[in-house]
Amino acid sequence: MPEGHVIHRLAGTYTDRFGGRVTSVTSPQGRFAASAKLLDGSVFEAAEAFGKHLFLGFGDAGWVRVHLGLYGKVAFAEGPGGAAVGQVRLRVSTSDGHADLRGPAACELIGEAEREAVLDRLGPDPLRADADPERAWRRISRSRTSIAALLMNQEVVAGVGNIYRAEVLFRHGVDPYREGRNVTRDEWDAMWADLVVLMRAGVGAARIDTVREEHTPEAMGRPPRVDDHGGEVYVYRRASMPCLVCGTPVAQADLAARNLFWCPSCQEA
Template sequence: MPEGHTLHRLARRHQRIFGGETVRVSSPQGRFADGAAEIDGLVLRTAEAWGKHLVHRYGPARSERIVHVHLGLYGAFTEVPMPMPAPVGQVRMRIEGTDAGVDLRGPTACEIFTPADLEALVSRLGPDPLRRDADPDVAWKAISRSKRPIGSLLMDQKVIAGVGNVYRAEVLFRAGIDPYRRGDRMTRDEFDEVWADLVALMRIGVRRGRIHVIRPEDDHGPGSYARDRPRTYVYRRAGDECRTCGTTVRQADLEGRNLYWCPVCQT
């Protein structure tokens, strides 16, 4: 599933190519046909992200229409040059602008939202490290009162929005924190370090279009865990040597997700 930086990058790209334009919207697949008809011919006013959720606002403002997209495990946007050719495959939503178009395939959700729907969604999410209006105190309060492992809490979208398995594994390694440590045994200084690191690393992800977590002094040794994937400290490196201490990186299941950590560096 894409992590939060991917959705923010998409929002910026959609704002850049469609913002302020009257767009044509259709649903070649048919599953979003009614929603597409509501926004077809309107102006894309803004595109923004909350965690792993993408939101388009179409105008005019007095009769705004909101589209909510959650990519899930299989969803993806594909940018298509103009004039757009006939759609290929199961295209849930097609957006055509003046100079470019995009096709959306395989999302978990692509739906029309009311303002109340959007408010309810945002109220369920924790602060997003990539949003300027994020309040880390909200996340700290949730973590500091919880007996759940910090490795679970960082992946809980109700605690912090947008963090996925890669960022979870890597920020805890960079901070030297055992992922099984209970939230209520974290110090405020440790939380502040993790939050600041998330902000910095996820911003890099938005700028580069890919995750980058290795510090310059550690940017050597074995390559990435798979072709075209980021070089990591522990994520998907179970059984390999830790890049900093040489200990074998471990893997376990934590609340249904693969967890990776170094038992020596993370205490």
């Protein structure tokens, strides 16, 4: 599932391409046809991201809330677009460009009150200027739930997924199974600040890189990582491989139906 940096990057691209312009809105697949008809010919004002939710703003006509889920993708292309290829749920287009949304978990037209209700359920997003990490800390500091599970809970922190979760815990030497109430305030402040930096870098680079300069392939004389997710990481999807810092084999376990990765030495319980 795409993490928050992907959604923020998409919001920026939608705004750059369509912001302030009258757009054609269609649903070639047909599942969003009624709502698309209401939006067709409207001015696309701006797109906004909050956590893993993408909001496409059409002024008084409302917002399209998109959640990509596991399979959703957006493809941008030049020109207004001809016959749609595949199951395109939503197409936004102008004379010189279009964006096709396929396979989202959610795609719905909502009003401002409904949008606010969605936002009220989410924790702070490290990529937003209005984020309040204190809100997350209040939940974490009282919880008996593991910090690894809390970081994946979108009501605690919005936008963090499996990769950023594993990597930020490693970078700060925090055992993923430690209860939230046993995480210190200094540790939380450091992890939050790190998430802000790492996720912003992810928006710019369109990939997740979390290794420090001294652990890059060039610095260590090792081959670059080859993985569908791209990017240089410490523990994510490196099970049984040696830790880049201490050489201990990276561990893997199931936690809340998601794969968890950590170094048993660098993140000692």
